[in-house]
Each structure stands twice: as structure tokens, then as C-alpha cells.
Amino acid sequence: MREGFRQELKELKAEVLSIGRAVTDVTRDAVTSLVEGDVDLAEKVIAGDSEIDRRTLGVEEHSLEVIATQFPVARDLRLLHSLTYIALHLERMADLGVNIARAAKRTADRRGPQTLYDLIQAQGNLVYRVLDATCEALEKNDLELARKLQDLDEPIDHLYKQFFRELARLQDEEDIEWASMMVLASRYLERIADNAVDIGERIAYLVTGDFDALHDLDQETD
Amino acid sequence: MSYRATPVADDAPEKITVKGLDFFYGDFHALTDISVGIKEKAVTAFIGPSGCGKSTFLRCFNRMNDLIPGTRAEGTITLDGQDIYATGVDPVDLRRRIGMIFQQPNPFPMSIYDNVAFGPRLQGIKKTELDEIVQTSLERANLWKETKDILGRNGLALSGGQQQRLCIARVLAVEPEVMLMDEPCSAIDPTSVQKIEDLMDELKDRITIIIVTHNMQQAARVSDFTAFFLQEVAGEAAVLVEYDRTPNIFTSPKDRRTEDYITGRFG
Numbered sequence: 001m002r003e004g005f006r007q008e009l010k011e012l013k014a015e016v017l018s019i020g021r022a023v024t025d026v027t028r029d030a031v032t033s034l035v036e037g038d039v040d041l042a043e044k045v046i047a048g049d050s051e052i053d054r055r056t057l058g059v060e061e062h063s064l065e066v067i068a069t070q071f072p073v074a075r076d077l078r079l080l081h082s083l084t085y086i087a088l089h090l091e092r093m094a095d096l097g098v099n100i101a102r103a104a105k106r107t108a109d110r111r112g113p114q115t116l117y118d119l120i121q122a123q124g125n126l127v128y129r130v131l132d133a134t135c136e137a138l139e140k141n142d143l144e145l146a147r148k149l150q151d152l153d154e155p156i157d158h159l160y161k162q163f164f165r166e167l168a169r170l171q172d173e174e175d176i177e178w179a180s181m182m183v184l185a186s187r188y189l190e191r192i193a194d195n196a197v198d199i200g201e202r203i204a205y206l207v208t209g210d211f212d213a214l215h216d217l218d219q220e221t222d
Numbered sequence: 223m224s225y226r227a228t229p230v231a232d233d234a235p236e237k238i239t240v241k242g243l244d245f246f247y248g249d250f251h252a253l254t255d256i257s258v259g260i261k262e263k264a265v266t267a268f269i270g271p272s273g274c275g276k277s278t279f280l281r282c283f284n285r286m287n288d289l290i291p292g293t294r295a296e297g298t299i300t301l302d303g304q305d306i307y308a309t310g311v312d313p314v315d316l317r318r319r320i321g322m323i324f325q326q327p328n329p330f331p332m333s334i335y336d337n338v339a340f341g342p343r344l345q346g347i348k349k350t351e352l353d354e355i356v357q358t359s360l361e362r363a364n365l366w367k368e369t370k371d372i373l374g375r376n377g378l379a380l381s382g383g384q385q386q387r388l389c390i391a392r393v394l395a396v397e398p399e400v401m402l403m404d405e406p407c408s409a410i411d412p413t414s415v416q417k418i419e420d421l422m423d424e425l426k427d428r429i430t431i432i433i434v435t436h437n438m439q440q441a442a443r444v445s446d447f448t449a450f451f452l453q454e455v456a457g458e459a460a461v462l463v464e465y466d467r468t469p470n471i472f473t474s475p476k477d478r479r480t481e482d483y484i485t486g487r488f489g
Contacts (some may be wrong), residue, residue, distance in 0.1 A: 005486075071438075072440070073472045073484050074472065074474065074481045074484055074485050075474070077487065099297060209474025209475075210474070211474075
């Protein structure tokens with residue numbers, strides 16, 4: 001019976017990892033659809049969101065069942081608790097990806113200055129790196145990598161600020177709606193990375209059992 | 223049962239302090255170098271696999287092991303700072319201050335009333351005061367409502383769960399400071415288990431409780447502190463592996479051996 005329980009824990013973790021990789025794909029597709037003005041790709045991202053919602057809810061439901069029936073303690077309990085939180089973060093991240101895809105649809109019929117597309121793409125590339133590292137840290141229970149996510153996130157915040165500076169140089173005749181969509185997209189990317197940093201804190205708690213790892217969460221996501 | 227809303231303060235006094243205790247059954251070294259401070263007015267649970275010495279350790283506190291020939295304890299155990307193994311300590315008086323509840327309810331073959339009045343009578347309490355002591359003790363053991371009209375009935379006629387609460391009432395009647403409970407719930411039905419767990423939560427306002435249990439969910443539910451004992455090699459003395467606040471033990475134990483035991487990886 002305890003073997004079945006261990007297998008369930010493994011499967012739940014594998015499912016959360018798989019959702020994590022799906023969210024990385026969502027982010028990648030959303031940024032590509034925005035930068036290339038690809039409406040079909042944007043539609044695909046938007047349509048795929050309900051599946052991620054369903055899967056994250058499934059993780060929560062399954063975790064509750066295991067807690068109710070198996071009385072997990074110590075690292076098993078921390079794993080179940082953390083996986084539920086991580087799934088919730090992933091669901092939010094996918095929603096932010098959908099927001100980027102929506103911005104892609106609204107801006108696809110016009111073309112702005114290339115510098116701004118380049119900035120979004122650069123920011124996107126950094127976010128993929130954070131997401132890949134997040135999945136790897138979870139997969140391997142890698143405390144060091146989980147703690148490094150914060151550092152990987154910093155240049156993303158810098159690019160978001162640079163985005164504002166570039167916008168300020170726009171001429172009056174530039175399309176204001178287009179510009180604001182781009183700012184929002186940059187903001188969504190930055191939020192996706194913030195959620196990944198939060199997941200890193202959850203992984204740190206999962207590995208160490210030290211709740212202090214979570215105390216700064218609120219400040220870091222502001 | 224109310225959840226532990228107010229944790230026991232870090233600086234709460236120790237009712238029992240154990241320092242460097244070793245215990246022997248003849249040549250067999252059962253416990254080695256145990257040091258632990260049992261907090262006053264709290265519930266402390268002892269957990270560990272069968273044969274890890276937790277019941278032996280429990281029986282050191284009221285010197286029940288003295289009754290087994292060839293046993294000896296080294297090190298010190300103090301109750302309110304006084305060595306309970308010192309010359310001149312009367313074990314009978316000690317067992318009044320430190321009462322004990324066993325796995326199998328063991329009422330005397332006499333009436334419910336006489337079971338509870340037994341200890342106070344031995345202490346020479348007058349008949350006029352006995353009625354009140356019996357009632358108060360049965361009330362504190364949550365058994366008064368069920369027995370107030372049948373006090374003359376034989377204690378053995380009660381159900382297993384009621385018999386266990388009768389034994390608790392019998393211990394409470396002599397106003398103990400500490401109650402030792404050795405697997406008190408393993409021979410009774412789930413409803414009675416619930417009642418006894420509720421009772422422990424109420425009693426700890428006044429007394430210090432130490433419980434040995436094989437049921438880790440029970441340890442997690444009822445105790446403020448948990449001590450994990452382990453005999454690592456068969457035939458060798460058991461050690462106290464980890465002692466901490468119960469929520470810490472069951473969420474983030476510090477020792478890998480505790481972690482492996484409570485998560486069911488061995489034992």
C-alpha cells in the first residue's frame with residue numbers, strides 16, 4: 001500500500017513538471033505570436049488555456065485525496081503542499097501567456113518600431129531561461145538552482161524598465177494602443193518570471209523544510 | 223478536539239528533567255544516554271518502532287521498573303528538581319504524584335464508586351469528602367454523566383472505553399501532577415479514542431501528560447512535543463533520536479532517521 005502511495009507522489013510531481021513545460025511552450029508561442037504578428041499561433045495559445053486550467057485543478061484535487069487518505073508527513077507532506085502551490089502559480093503564468101497572445105491579436109495588423117519587438121524578444125528569451133531552470137530545479141530538487149532564479153529574474157525587470165524608456169522616444173503619430181499593448185506584454189512577461197521565482201521559493205521550502213524561505217514572497221512579487 | 227491554538231511557550235518550565243539516563247535489564251542495555259526535558263502542563267508523545275524502549279523509558283518516571291528484578295537505572299531523573307531515584311524517595315508516594323494508565327483498562331473488581339475512592343481512602347480522606355472527590359474525578363474524566371446513576375455497579379461491567387476513563391478518574395482522584403499513558407487507546411473503539419484524546423486536551427491545563435503511542439496520527443493530534451526513540455541495531459541500546467515540538471517533527475524533522483520512520487520508510 002505504501003508503494004502505491006510513493007508511486008502516486010511520483011506521478012503527481014511528473015504531472016506538475018509536465019504542466020511546467022507546457023507553460024514554457026505557452027510563453028514561447030505567445031511571444032512569437034506577438035513579435036511575428038502570427039494570429040493563428042495566438043489563437044492556439046488562447047485555446048490551449050482551458051486544458052492547463054483542467055490539469056492544474058486535477059493536481060489540487062489529487063493532492064487533497066492523498067492528504068485525506070494517506071496521512072502524509074514530513075517531506076511527503078511538503079511535496080504535496082508545494083506541488084499544489086506550484087500548480088496554482090503555473091496556472092496564473094499560463095493566464096499571463098494568454099494575455100500576451102491577446103495583445104498579439106490586437107496588434108497583428110500594424111507594425112511598430114523594430115527596437116521594441118527586439119526588446120520583447122530579448123525579454124522573452126530571458127524568461128524561457130528562467131522557466132527551464134525552474135522545471136529543472138523542481139525535477140532534481142536542486143536547492144542551489146531554485147535560489148538562483150532570483151538572480152536570473154533581475155535582467156528581466158531591467159528590460160521592462162528599458163521598454164518604458166524606448167516608448168518615451170516614440171513620436172506622437174505612433175499608435176498609442178499598439179504601444180500600450182506592448183507595454184502590457186512586457187509587464188506580463190515580467191510577471192511570469194516573478195511567479196517562477198515564487199516557485200523557486202516553494203522548491204527551497206520543499207527541500208529544506210525551512211518556512212523562512214517563503215517569508216519574503218509578498219515583497220518579491222510586488 | 224480543539225487544535226493547539228496556543229503553543230506551549232519556549233520558556234515553559236520543565237516538570238521532569240532527564241540527564242544521561244542509561245537503563246539495564248540485567249545484562250541487557252536497553253536505553254543509552256537519554257537526556258530530555260518534559261515541559262509542564264503539556265502533552266509529550268513518545269514514538270518509535272516496537273522494542274525501541276519507549277515504554278521502558280516511560281516506566282522509569284514512576285519507578286515501575288523497580289518492580290522487575292535485576293533492572294537498574296543510571297543517570298538522573300528529576301521531578302520539580304528533585305531526584306526521584308534518590309535515597310529516601312518513597313516509590314508509592316512518587317506513583318501518587320505520577321499516575322499511570324495502561325494499554326488494557328484495569329479497573330478493580332469493585333464498584334465504580336469504590337474504584338475512584340480507592341486512592342483517597344488509602345490516603346485517609348474522610349467519608350464525607352469522598353463523594354465530592356468521586357464526582358469531581360468522574361466529571362474530569364468525562365464519565366460522570368454516564369455513571370452518576372450506576373455508581374454501585376461493578377466497574378468491570380462498563381464498556382472498554384468507559385473502563386479506560388474510569389481508570390483515568392481513579393488516577394485523577396489522588397490529584398497527580400503527571401499522568402503517564404502507555405498505549406491508552408490501542409484496545410478501545412474509535413469513539414472512545416476520540417473521548418480520551420479530548421480528555422487529554424482538557425487535562426493538560428492542570429497536569430503534565432506523557433503518552434506512548436504506536437499511532438503516529440494520534441501523536442500528531444494530541445501532543446505538543448514528540449520524542450522519537452530508535453534501537454538502531456537489534457540487541458543494542460535504544461537512543462533518543464529527536465525531540466522537538468510536534469508540528470516540527472511532522473512537517474520538518476531534522477534527523478533523517480525520524481523522517482524515514484514517520485513517513486513509513488521503515489519500522
